Amino acid sequence: MTEVLFLPPQLVSSSVPSSFEGLVLRSERVERIGDHRWSAWVGADQLVEWEWEGGRRGYLGESAANVELTELLWQRPWDFGVVGSVVLGAREVRVVPTGLRGGGMVQVSGPEVLDGVQRLGVLARAVAEGLAAESLERSVVRVELVTGPAVDVVRGELDAEDRRRNPATAQDELVRDANVLRVMRQFRADGVRFAVRRGEVREPYGAERCMTVEEATSALACLAPGARLEVAHAADGAAGRERLWADRGGEAYRTVFNESTEAVGVLRAVEIARCVRGVVGRMGRGKRYGHAHLWRDVPQLAVWAVGRQLPLVELHREGRGVGAVDWDVLVRDRLEALTVGVAEGLREAYEVLRPTGESGKRLRHAEVRGLGFWTELMEAYEECGVYADAAALDSL
Template structure:
C-alpha cells in the first residue's frame, strides 16, 4: 500500500459514476500536475516504478505532449485508487469537481510524472489541450483493479511494425491488385477464421522481393530471412530498406513472380538434397536462400514489376522452365566454392548461415 497521500482536487470536463466504487472522468492534463510533483511521488502513490526518463516511450510521449497535446487525449490514461471520493457538482449531471483522498496510482505514473516535469516549461493552457481518461476505484473495486493492472502485461498483445502495414497506401494498393486476381494478400498477423482464398503473405513477399531486388549485395536479402529483420524493415516505411522493396513501382504481379521463382528454386534444392548428402551438400539445406540469391542474379530482375502488357516484359513462364538447370548450376558452384574455402575441414552449419560467409562464397563462386 502507498504512503498516505494528501487530498487532491481535480476539475473534470466529463464525469460518469459507474457504480458505488468506480468513477470515469475526462480530465485536462493541467489538473494532474500536482500528483507527480513531489520528489517521492512514486513512493507516496504506490507506483510500480520511478519515472523512466530514458525510455523511448516516454521520449515519444514528451514529444507528443509538446507538439500535439490534443493527440495525447486519444491514448492518455491514468488509473487511481482512492480511500474516498467526494463529488462537487457544477450544475450539470456529467461533470464537476472531485476531491480525492488516500490516493494511489494503480497505472499511469509515467504519464503523471511527465506532465509534472513539463509543467515547468509548458503553459497550463498548453497542457490542458491534452484531456486524459482518469479512472478512479475505491473500496473492493480498488483491490481488484490493482491486481488486474499488475497483471495487465500478461494479457496484452503488443503491437508490432507489421500491424501498421494495413494503413500504408502501397500495401492498400497491393491488396486491391491481389483481390482483383481473386487472391488474398495477407498483411495481418494471426489466424483468419473461416474459409479463405489462396494467396501470399507479407512475410514471404518481403523475403522474395529482397532476394530478387536490384541490390548489388545480399545484405538486405539476408535481413529478411527472419521475422526480426523483416519487422525492423517494416518499422520504418520511409526508410531506404522498405522503399527498396515497396515503392510506387511495386506491383502484385512482381510479388507473385518473385515468390513463384523462389518456391521453384527451393523445390529443386530439395530434390538435389535427396540425391546428395555428402561433400558439403548440406550447404543447400542450411543456406537455401543463398542459392536463390545466386540464381536471381541470372534473371531479368530489373523487369520484375514491369506490366505484362509491356512488349519489353520478360516471358517469365518460359524463364521458369530454365530454373531447374540454373539452380543446379548455381548450387554446384557454391558447394565447390565452399570446398575451396574449407578444404578437408569440418562443415560448419552456423557459419554458412552468416552474411559474411555468404559474401565469401559468392565471391569465390564468381
C-alpha cells in the first residue's frame, strides 16, 4: 500500500539514497493537509528540469491565459506563485524535516501531474527563453502532493472543478472602479442601495430603494454629458453593457462613469429613462401595424432622442438659485409632453424613410434594432424638422 512517510532528521542520510530516481524538492515549508495529502512551498527553479507525465492537456502555448501568466513570471516573478498551485500524484512521498520553520526535503517517487501543466509549461518555456535563475528562485510555488486512494479522488474533483467554476465577467470588476465606489457610497448615505455586484438581490427602486448598475448604465449611455448614439445602442443589451464595462479605460466607459458622475445624476438619468420608456410603451400599446411598432421595439432610441433636448450638462450638478435646472419639475410636469412629441417625430421620420409601411419581422428585428438604422432615423428626424412640442421645450 502506498503511504506518506515523515522521517526524523537522524534518518536523513539513509532515507535518500544516491540512486533515487524520483523528484527531490527542498521546501521552505511542508505541512500535512489530510490523509495522503501534503503541501510544500518550493522555488520554481526546482520544477523545470523534469519530464512531467500526466495532465489532461499538453501545454497550450500562446493561449491568452498562458501569455498573461508568462508576462507575470517575467515582470514580477515573486508574484507568480501567489495564487494557483501544482498538484502531483505519487506512488510514495517521504518528508525529511530540516528544522527550519517547518521546512524539509521532500522525496517524491513516481510523480505525475494532476493539475498545473500550463503553469509548468510556462516555467519551462521561460527557462528556454533565458529567464534568469535568480528570478525562478524568487518565485515560490505551492505544490500539493497526493498519494494512495486520494489520487483518484483529487483527480476527479479537479476534473469536476472546470464545470463548477463561475467565470469572472467585466461586471465583476466594476467594484474596483473608484468612481463607481464613490457613487455607491453616495447612494448608501441617502438610503439607496446601488446594486453593482452580480448575485446581489435586486429589488425595484422605490420599494427597497435599490438602483441597479444595469439600468444606470443604460440610462447614462443615453443621458450622460457627451453620450454618443453608438454607446446608447450598445448599452441597451446585456452583451453590449458587458463590452462597455470591459473597457474601463475607454472613452465610452468614461462617458458613463467618470470623476464627475454623481449619485444624484445617476438617479435623474434612471428616472428620466423610466419615464420615457413608460410613455412610449403606452403609445405603442395595441398598435400592431404601420410604424408605431417603433415605440415598442426601440424605446432606448426614444430615451436618446429625448436626451438631445434636455440640459444634460447639468445632469450631475446640484443646481440651486436663479438659472438652475429644476429637475424635479422637469420630470414631473414637462417630460411626458416632451416625450410624446419626440416619439411622434421619430415615428413620422420612420414613415418618411419607409413610406410603404413595412412592418414584417425582418424589418423589426434585423433592421429597426440595428445601429445603422438608428443613425439613419436620427438623421431623418433632424432633417424633417420634426421636434417636440415647442411649449414643452421652451419651459425646460
